[in-house]
Amino acid sequence: MVIGDLGYGGAQRVAATMANIFAETGIEVWLVTLADTDSAGAFELHSSVRRVSLGSPANSGSFFVGLFANLKRIAALRSVLRSAAPCSTISFIGPTNVVTLIASLGLPTYLAISERNNPGAQSFGRLWDWLRRRTYRWADRVTYNSASARETLAAYVPDAKLFFLRNPVPQAADPSLTKKNIVLSVGRLAPQKAHDTLLRAFARALQAQPGWVLKIAGEGAEREALVGLARALGITDHVIFLGVSRDIESLYREAAIFALASRFEGTPNAVLEAMANALPIVTTDGAGGALDFLEHPESALIVPVDNVEAFSASLLRLMTDASRRAEMGLAAMAALENLAQDQINEDWTVALNLARPPQTETGPNSSQETAHIGPPAI
Numbered sequence: 001m002v003i004g005d006l007g008y009g010g011a012q013r014v015a016a017t018m019a020n021i022f023a024e025t026g027i028e029v030w031l032v033t034l035a036d037t038d039s040a041g042a043f044e045l046h047s048s049v050r051r052v053s054l055g056s057p058a059n060s061g062s063f064f065v066g067l068f069a070n071l072k073r074i075a076a077l078r079s080v081l082r083s084a085a086p087c088s089t090i091s092f093i094g095p096t097n098v099v100t101l102i103a104s105l106g107l108p109t110y111l112a113i114s115e116r117n118n119p120g121a122q123s124f125g126r127l128w129d130w131l132r133r134r135t136y137r138w139a140d141r142v143t144y145n146s147a148s149a150r151e152t153l154a155a156y157v158p159d160a161k162l163f164f165l166r167n168p169v170p171q172a173a174d175p176s177l178t179k180k181n182i183v184l185s186v187g188r189l190a191p192q193k194a195h196d197t198l199l200r201a202f203a204r205a206l207q208a209q210p211g212w213v214l215k216i217a218g219e220g221a222e223r224e225a226l227v228g229l230a231r232a233l234g235i236t237d238h239v240i241f242l243g244v245s246r247d248i249e250s251l252y253r254e255a256a257i258f259a260l261a262s263r264f265e266g267t268p269n270a271v272l273e274a275m276a277n278a279l280p281i282v283t284t285d286g287a288g289g290a291l292d293f294l295e296h297p298e299s300a301l302i303v304p305v306d307n308v309e310a311f312s313a314s315l316l317r318l319m320t321d322a323s324r325r326a327e328m329g330l331a332a333m334a335a336l337e338n339l340a341q342d343q344i345n346e347d348w349t350v351a352l353n354l355a356r357p358p359q360t361e362t363g364p365n366s367s368q369e370t371a372h373i374g375p376p377a378i
């Protein structure tokens with residue numbers, strides 16, 4: 001499994017969770033990160049998972065400016081892939097997917113790549129986007145977790161290679177826990193997550209219900225600007241920027257409302273985690289695959305992207321009605337229970353081509369069917 005880093009994030013949580021699940025079944029798992037900025041990592045890994053850090057930047061920004069760094073990381077990853085000789089490899093997130101595709105050319109590993117967001121909305125720069133469109137077809141499997149992502153990928157990936165792959169299901173919590181007057185939001189401090197919209201909406205709702213606090217778990221480049229916005233809105237005493245939290249479960253347990261104002265998403269883990277903790281949800285119609293599990297207004301209040309007035313009204317509706325919050329939270333938890341983790345695990349096994357006959361002496365990927373033999377001519 002290859003990912004840029006193991007800092008707190010949705011794709012990182014998926015990678016760590018599935019690494020642990022596979023390890024528990026006795027599969028030998030190597031989890032490789034391009035960066036070493038997360039020496040401890042935000043997620044606990046199974047004792048048998050072999051952790052490898054290449055020590056290079058997770059994203060060099062401009063491909064040309066960072067050409068040497070990119071070539072170095074490709075060479076380092078190729079060396080690890082040769083050493084590990086995996087029967088299957090899966091990588092996560094656009095630039096890392098491209099790097100892994102190039103690094104694995106000609107190696108006998110079944111290669112799947114994972115898009116945990118909508119590639120049509122999440123750009124990594126013009127050149128990375130171009131490379132993504134040109135190289136994804138080389139993979140044996142291209143996985144996605146939302147209808148919008150599939151629509152984008154279908155324009156440059158053969159249909160037979162596309163595979164719907166859900167996020168792992170969070171473990172359900174005790175819905176009877178006492179809740180505090182806390183609105184919780186979890187996500188990177190980045191434009192995609194629209195924390196600016198959330199802050200403005202919360203400031204409006206706070207005027208009618210001053211006894212509430214907004215907690216934001218996550219870190220990112222927008223932190224300074226968002227702290228400044230909270231100050232300008234006069235709500236500094238009611239907003240807590242938590243940064244990266246290593247005890248995210250406790251935040252869900254104490255919160256009364258979950259809010260996600262994202263402008264676009266794949267299938268956000270944070271929404272699934274909120275559902276598992278019986279939280280009523282206020283989110284937007286940009287929440288991607290999460291909308292497959294939410295029903296407005298039974299389990300969530302869903303408003304248009306960047307509509308501060310509608311988001312504020314929805315927050316206020318829940319802030320003033322404890323019984324409504326409880327009903328919606330239980331409905332959200334019940335909707336999540338319809339997903340079976342065993343089925344999701346099986347889907348991941350199929351996506352990674354792990355369910356196949358015993359290997360022969362010629363190697364784990366000796367057959368023409370499973371070998372990753374490199375790209376077609378461009």
